[in-house]
Amino acid sequence: MSDTISSMLLIGIGGAGCAMARNITHAFGENLRYVLTDTDAKTGEYDGPFVLIGGDRLSGRGSGGDVVAARLAAEDSVQALDDSLEGIRLAIIVTSLGGGTGGGATLETIKHLSERGIPSCVFATTPFAFEGETRQRNARGMMTLIEEAASACFFIPLDKVVGDPESDMPTAMRRAVETVASGVTLFWRLVEKPGYIRLDAERVRHLVAGAGRGRFAHVSAHGEGRAAKIVDDIRRSSILLAGSGPVTSILCGVLAGDDLRLSEIGTISDGIRETFGDKASFELATVNDDLTFSGRISVIVMLFESTHQETEEPKGSEQARRRRKQRAILSAGPTGRGRFNNSEPTIWNGEDLDTPTFLRKNISLEF
Ligand SMILES: Nc1nc2c(ncn2[C@@H]2O[C@H](COP(=O)(O)OP(=O)(O)OP(=O)(O)O)[C@@H](O)[C@H]2O)c(=O)[nH]1
Ligand SMILES: [Mg+2]
Known part of the structure; x- marks a missing residue:
């Protein structure tokens, strides 16, 4: 565990968002500063810090898919998060869009943090196609607002995370939570664990400031040719390839044991730059942790398309x-007056x- 108190806070919002956050805290395995928040009191029945929002309004029963009710609920009670914000410089929010709380309360939480000078980096899943148009519409509406309010955000389509259409629903849901959670856990390790090329919370705060909507994926491989396998997977990743404009900045995190070779770092960073454009600014960070990663390399990739404004000014300030x-x-x-100029x-x-x-x-x- 790092010997300083972390200045990064994980916030899980809504039913599925809190499930992901719990998954991350378990996978990280050590002290990780986090808080769970939901309009549904049942979410708080597990261990760990929990803030019930909208208690007076919704009586702890959840928002029933109502984004507006969840927003109002969060407006009423988001101040209850303040106890968890001491010394926090960056919030990582995990949530699932489609219901009411994940969308509505996330937006209010971002604004509240922003007013306190804390930028938010949001990881939000978007609903499976089979969930139907209402949830999809709910999610789409909130994506635009969250993108506007957050410093950086990653929307992760559940259909693309699970991949296999033959999965049964419980397996698909479980796999989705695990996949997103393991990506965020790797990101957490990258920031909190020592590596030869370090990335700390302050640098991430700088990187995400004004970064806007990004793409996020993680891949792992082991054995002979593991670095080349990683590059292959990244080149085929439908999430990373789903952009609408040229990539302007790339963050690449390589997590491995002490057996990580320089040539492997070269293969991975060259492969990523060739795939997404070598004109993009490129930031590399590594973690060397023999206990966790022995024999395996895990890589996380974050891509941004916006003109990167490195500003300390939170968006809602x-x-x-x-x-x-x-x-x-x-x-x-x-x-000018165009064709009416004369x-x-x-x-x-x-x-x-x-x-x-x-x-x-x-x-x-x-x-
Ligand atoms: N992976 C996974 N996703 C889930 C699960 N339950 C819900 N989701 C996803 O999360 C989205 C939001 O659902 P919930 O988390 O239940 O909703 P909420 O944010 O708590 O909002 P309300 O309950 O409507 O107040 C859904 O549209 C699904 O895409 C689950 O068990 N696993
Ligand atoms: Mg709920």
């Missing part, structure tokens, strides 16, 4: 809001009516 407002005014301003302006009562109303009246648009 007052400065960030002011800056966005300013940007909105600047970017929405007229750039025509007479329409002046009425001393005002140029060709200028958009919001600019004439000096109304700022809040994006």
Whole structure:
């Protein structure tokens, strides 16, 4: 265990989100700062720190899939998280979109943390196709809002995590929780465990600031040619390949025992850069832990497409809001009169009516 108190907090939100968070704390196996939060009191029946949200409103029965009720519930009681925030510089939120609490309470939690200067990095699963359109729509709506509020977010489609359509439902659900949880556990190890190329919570805080929506996957291999196998899996990963624009920054974490060879690190980092573009900024971190990884290499990959703004300014903060407002005014301003450039302006009562109303009246648009 690291000898300093961690400045990273894991927050599980909603039924499935808390199940993932519990899985991560067990897999990590040592002290990991975490808190679980749900509108459903049953989630708190397990060991560990738990905050019931919306007790007065929802009486501990869950939101019944109602995102708005969950948002209001979280608004009422999100302050109860403050006891867990002492010394915290970065929050890692795990949740599942599709129900009410995972979406609604996550958004309010991100905003609350942001007001306290704590950036959030969110790992959220999106529903299986078989769950139906209502849950899919619920999830899609919240993805946009979470992306806007969080420093960085990764949406992980459950269908792609499980892969095998022949899985029965309990197996698929269990495998999904385990897969997402093991990825986040590896990320946690990368930050909290010593390695030759270190990544600490402060560096991650810097990296995720303003990073926006990213893609996240992890792969493992052992035996002869393990580094090449990892590159093969990464090249075939449907989650990593599902981007809409060029990758601008890459974080690659390599976790292995002391038998990790330099040539293997080279194979993995070259393979990733060749696959996702060698113009992207590339950050590598390693963990050498013989007990956990002997004979095996695990790699986590985070890809971002946004123009990376390394800013210490949490997205929901007052400065960030002011800056966005300013940007909105600047970017929405007229750039010329286009094809009407040579025509007479329409002046009425001393005002140029060709200028958009919001600019004439000096109304700022809040994006
Ligand atoms: N992997 C896995 N996913 C689950 C499980 N239960 C639910 N989910 C997923 O998580 C999404 C959200 O479901 P819940 O966690 O039950 O919902 P909630 O966030 O607690 O919200 P409410 O109960 O509606 O207040 C679902 O749409 C599923 O995609 C589970 O046991 N395993
Ligand atoms: Mg629930």
